[in-house]
Amino acid sequence: MSTATTFSEDRVATTQCTRCVLTDEDIPDFQVDEAGVCSTCIGFAERWGRHLKTRESREAKLEEAIRMVKEAGRDSRYDCVIGISGGVDSTYLAWKINQLGLRPIAVHFDNGWNSELAVQNIQSLTSKLKIDLMTFVVDWPEFRDLQRAYFRASVVDIEVPTDHGIYGTLFQTAVRHNVRYVLGGNNIATEGFMPNGWHYQKCDHINLLDIHRKFGTQPLKTYPLFDCRMKKSVAKRGVELLEILDLIEYSREEAVSVISGELNWRDYGVKHGESTFTKFYQGFVLPRKFGIDKRKAHLSTLIGTGELTREGALEILAKPVYSPSELRVEREYVLKKLGFTDAEFDTIMATPPRPHRDYETEGSLFYEHRWLLPARPIWEKTRDLLGLRRRPRPNHFEIR
Template identity: 35%
Template structure:
């Protein structure tokens, strides 16, 4: 039976959602019970941020860089870079991963920020033959998380750069302000190398000689606890209102906004705006808007009105279908065939989901983290 949260706009398209007797979802209750008490954006947050910045500066003395920041051209990473350089004087190694799907706006935003901040940009271009084969394998698998090749590449390069340059601090744009509600794992399960290897063995045809794969163990345990590489999310310790932040970026840098979160990638726009809603019946805006409702940046009425609009510009659907098919060197008809094939999910392939769930619970207990990027 269909149900929507009476306080947010998440609904039963999330297979793990739960409701109380008043129709209020677990996401609403979890925010006030677990997330809000940790979220410090006032004087306490400022003190934490300043202490961490001093720690980063001290660790970077005598080095070319004192931290590393990945820049996608989206609002979160752009605003974080702006604040940490102009207000806190950090010297980041700024890198960007080009997996072949950058939008024109993303390129513009990256270029204008790097130029006006006077920074150098380190760009890692992923081997396109490997990206293409990996991407096609994900389509052929039938599972939801077809954006896995980009996600894996970004994470892998991030840690490669940190290791290569001896940088101990990674600054991440994840934030409570816009990401306090987690996406359902069923639609965003992408970091399991066992699953990826199984899918590539069945549907891939190119040897992944240079793809920057990394394991969860490497990222979550080896790098932080053995190599001492620490992740820090500065946006959680300062006021971050997305509309105001984007206006500030526009005014200072000529930065251009996107129609929706994550749309700096042309493929992610296709995946989140079209593929997930039409093939799997899941609209990511429900999570995004619910996060903004909880943090006072949108009303539930505004969110419901926006959800009445299609998640994807109808005029772009055929255009993007043709573009993505041509780039992958397949026909639009073949791509539509993948859209109509039987639905699959990560449990249809080899996976380590049980172990990851145990690791998430342990991490939540020991490090106060949660899946989804907010902490």
């Protein structure tokens, strides 16, 4: 078997994929073939190959999608809803649909962690494209309590409170304005490479509520929960999510060039740098507590699509996300904003990770049979004693 070998800090030999930048330190069930290519790479290559073969059909689907959006919204002020974060994908999506003649209402979920540059990029985008912007400013005490709960729950996807809130806000806006289509910026070209266990279903409100029930202290009165009532309302009104970027020839390099030139968009230096929290979460919390460097997934995607060489990706990974002085400042800021002392945060970081399925999920016993709720405390105690675990049911709104 031909594999590349590197050494970690404690000089333990590590098997590394010869195509992407993943190693057996990144994934517990890491496997490579005879050529040293990992199973995650192989899976992505198959999906990317199928994606490339559907070019003509995607063009036809795009034309049909634009026709449907315009037709459904011909008598309304807006014909679609889009999310705006200030990042590359959402900014390019806004520019693209503007070119296609759509009339969106842009939604921004302000969770209190926007970088100053993100605010500037959003203002520049909406001003130049003359797009109406609706900003949902989250109730900070509520949202901080929810984020603190996710830290204490010790689950890997601490971004769920933000991502769930974004989807809740998008679909609530669509229902409120009687808009049929929500246009999303998720895409295989820049986000299609994600190892199992590195994230969780963003719209599982049962998991979110159970984590908050166990570790939160404040009621969620204004948080835009994407719950059963909202999901039923979305289904009843026929609101659909269309991932437009998967229907075009999408390249991150070209997208950056376009939005920089057309919209005066300025780069953050790292993916998702528009959020101070996301940068700290991906640049410090994930690597230190969970052994996950999410840059490897993002860079491996670009390797798989041919936008970046493996050598180029390794050069990027060799550079730390933070300098020691910058990390000290960022850590102090994040902990103070979240209300954690150094000792509390150190304890959280030292607590062993727990899978999301340790908590209630959509499809679990008490979600399907609400009349059993009074017996939940007894069941939870018995489950923990016996070491039983639940399997989550696939979510219809799962995000890659």
